[in-house]
Amino acid sequence: MSGGYARKYTLDLEKRRGTVDQLFHNIWPPSAVNPRNPQDYREVNEECTKHVKMLSEKIMEWLSEGLGLRREAINEVVGGEYLLNVNYYPPCPHPDVIRGLNPHTDVSGLTLLITNEIPGFQVFKDDQLIEVEYIPFAVIVNISDQILRLSNGRYKSVLHQTTVDKERIRMSWVVLVRPTKDTVVGPFPELIGQDDPPKFRPMLYKDYIYRKVRYLPFSDLDS
Ligand SMILES: O=C(O)CCC(=O)C(=O)O
Numbered sequence: 269m270s271g272g273y274a275r276k277y278t279l280d281l282e283k284r285r286g287t288v289d290q291l292f293h294n295i296w297p298p299s300a301v302n303p304r305n306p307q308d309y310r311e312v313n314e315e316c317t318k319h320v321k322m323l324s325e326k327i328m329e330w331l332s333e334g335l336g337l338r339r340e341a342i343n344e345v346v347g348g349e350y351l352l353n354v355n356y357y358p359p360c361p362h363p364d365v366i367r368g369l370n371p372h373t374d375v376s377g378l379t380l381l382i383t384n385e386i387p388g389f390q391v392f393k394d395d396q397l398i399e400v401e402y403i404p405f406a407v408i409v410n411i412s413d414q415i416l417r418l419s420n421g422r423y424k425s426v427l428h429q430t431t432v433d434k435e436r437i438r439m440s441w442v443v444l445v446r447p448t449k450d451t452v453v454g455p456f457p458e459l460i461g462q463d464d465p466p467k468f469r470p471m472l473y474k475d476y477i478y479r480k481v482r483y484l485p486f487s488d489l490d491s
């Protein structure tokens with residue numbers, strides 16, 4: 269979906285509930301931007317999008333070079349659309365039991381986010397949970413599923429979750445840099461060789477989303 273509003277309650281395997289309100293809409297390309305109004309909101313988004321795009325394209329260039337590929341390689345597959353997702357986590361009297369978002373990797377290629385000053389972004393590394401420190405004006409950058417697949421697993425898609433605060437509202441502004449729905453994403457052929465068999469089947473991005481949101485298997489080649 270390219271825009272909307274959702275109140276998400278999720279139940280994970282440990283039966284812990286997560287709760288968050290989300291407002292989301294495309295901010296790129298211009299033809300996909302919605303809502304068109306109010307005008308001042310659109311203008312602020314347009315200005316912000318310019319900077320977000322510059323930053324994400326720079327990061328994708330570095331990631332492409334890190335794989336020994338042309339600088340544009342990752343952006344050409346992943347940079348088709350930018351979705352802004354504003355998360356609003358209401359205060360919750362039981363932050364020990366209720367999460368914000370349950371553990372997940374993002375479906376996009378790359379994710380850039382900023383948060384308000386309430387901590388709550390946590391990543392899993394080597395089975396350890398690490399609280400990401402809040403640094404004013406810092407942008408958090410996550411590698412997400414499509415760059416994992418393009419890189420044939422050389423870049424890992426970061427598993428993360430969010431917590432809620434007892435008394436204060438937590439908010440985050442998340443930009444998902446993602447392929448257009450009809451883009452096929454699979455490992456770059458340059459990365460495949462006798463010693464590096466493909467780990468993922470090429471798949472249309474829309475089919476990937478369909479399977480991911482329904483927890484369906486991907487029939488990946490390493491599973
Ligand atoms: O709220 C956050 O800090 C991150 C939100 C997040 O992981 C997401 O929207 O996918």
Ligand SMILES: [Fe+2]
Pocket residue numbers: 372373374428
């Ligand atoms: Fe996420």
